[in-house]
Amino acid sequence: MKIRRSFVNLLVVAAATAAAVLALAPAAVAEPDPDLVVGGPAHPFTELEVTGLIDGMAVSAFDGPASLDPLAGYPATPPAGSTPHEISYAGTIQATDNITGTTALTYCIDLATETGVGVHYKLGEWSEANVPHLGYVGYILHNYFPTTGAPAGGTVDERAARVQLAIWFFTDRVVLDPVSPHYAAVSAIVADALANGPSVEPDPPTLTVTPSTMRAPSNGELVGPFHVESDGPSTIRSLGIEVFSDPEGDNRLDDGDTVDSGADLWVRTISDDDPQGFVLDRTVSLLESTVYLYDGTNPGRDTAQKLILAQQTTLAKRAGALITPYAAGNLAITKSITGSGAGLQGEVVIDVVCTTTGDVVTEYRLKLDAKTAAGDHPLEVTGIEAGSTCVITESSDGDNGLVNATVTIEPAEVTIVENGTAEATVTDDYTRGVGAVAVTKTIAGRAAGDQGEIRMRLECTDPHGGEPVTREFTIDAGASPGTYVQPVVEDLPAGMTCRLTEPADGGNEDVELAGGVVIKPGSVTVADGETAAIAVTDTFEFRKTLPVTGPGPVGALALAGAVVFVTGAALLVVATVRRRRRT
Secondary structure: OOOOEOOOOOOOOOHHHHHHHHOOOOHHHOOOOOOOOOOOOOOOOOOEEEEEEEEEEEEEEEEOOOOOOHHHOOOOOOOOOOEEEEEEEEEEEEEEOOOOOOEEEEEEOOOOOOOOOOOEEEEOOHHHHOOOOHHHHHHHHHHOOOOOOOOOOOOHHHHHHHHHHHHHHHHHOEEOOOOOOOHHHHHHHHHHHHHHOOOOOOOOOOEEEEOOEEEEEOOOOOEEEEEEEEOOOEEEEEEOEEEEOOOOOOOEEOOOOEEOOOOEEEEEEOOOOOOEEEEEEEEEEEOOOOEEEEOOOOOOOOOOOOEEEOOOEEEEEEEEEEEEEEOEEEEEEEEEEEOOOOOOOOOEEEEEEEEOOOOOEEEEEEEEOOOOOOEEEEEEEEEEEOOOEEEEEEEEEOOOOOEEEEEEEEOOEEEOOOOOEEEEEEEEEEEEOEEEEEEEEEEEOOOOOOOOOEEEEEEEEOOOOOOOEEEEEEEOOOOOOEEEEOOOEEEEEOOOEEEEEEEEEOOOOOEEEOOOOEEEOOEEEOOOOOEEEEEEEEEEEEOOOOOEEOOOOOEEEEEOOEEEEEEOOEEEEEEOOOOOOOO
């Protein structure tokens, strides 16, 4: 397909400029001028670039008023309020993929905005284009030139111009005078679209990379991940960097390698190239009525005309990430673990907050596993922007209830030098936390006061390797009812488990425990700076026994302080009295 025209502004030209163009040799045979192009090389993610005009011609038309409703039908005459518009070109526009060389035919759907040879485009969606009535435009493109030979009659230039004018009726309210040689064909296309349309939007292909930009240190430090989502495999191209499929940098991807949806990628800069980054290409079949939008990468240009594919075409969907290199240095931190509680601490978290001269803040987080042994442990932050001031703090010092930490950071603030390494030491000195256990004894019940000696034993064990601790408590026999607070057992290492037992429960020949010894809770864990409480309750009742004395029919029964003699049918009760403290 040859290029027949090439202009800086292809589709919208002021009336005076249009008249000057038409005064030249006939537009249909104008030679392309490769010097009349929009400046700037193609962007790495650019998918199409306008390269010229193909089939079309200049036409005389009218811009309809805002009150014109395209869905009400093509007007018999230009409605009141229409203004004449000499359009320098109506027809197909060629766009080319500058990587593959594949070309595509498009139509304009945005007459009020200019474009030009060299303007860069990317795939878009109808909602992004924000153009009215694209469903009817889609119907036209599916049923008319160049997808089919319709409308019948006329030259190829005329057919292309008539399809473009029908599209502009829906998108820009462009109308013709009935005397125009194109009126009958254009109004018929519009009537067909209104009767049989609209079409639905083609499903757009999916290919995204998140994030699409990232800074990378010039010393070759890996950065990432970049997450890929797509509806099929793509191939990769790198620009001045190396790309890896793992964060360790063991599996490098070469140009042309396949990248599947869901992949995570890491990169590092290896050159002074500009731009730097990677590009993913996925070849897709795109239906007519797929829209292309200006990608914003031409220098000095803010907007450009919106285009729509004129026929089904196989093109590239493109995405990727750009890398901005920066001069960098490193920070080496010596993490020192000391103290009698070293090795019992929890996870340690060191935060490094670095601020550049441009007030860009970058945060780094370093972690040391729980129970790391005493000694010096090297940690490093690499790829920090040179000139940054970094403040070092410890947001988690390992205090986990077992140990207490004293933190020293020297120095707490450093400055990063290009290709240099700043140094700092963070020391955590750990001492074992201590707590206490308090025991209370309650004596209750109707027989309280007649019990024997009570002995209690507190046994504490250390699951972290410390020596066990044992304490005994004694309450004399005959102690009155009430609550007896025992001496608090102090300076127990945090984390110890303590359990109380009662080897001697006070039971004797006269009294017994009702329901046994009640200990709440059954065991406690010593907590740093806290006193755990254990409550013990003994409820005493008189024993109830009926010992039988003597053999045969005559015997004696002891019953609650009385002796009962049974002789035949006679019952003789002899009461005995014992002095008691309580009745």
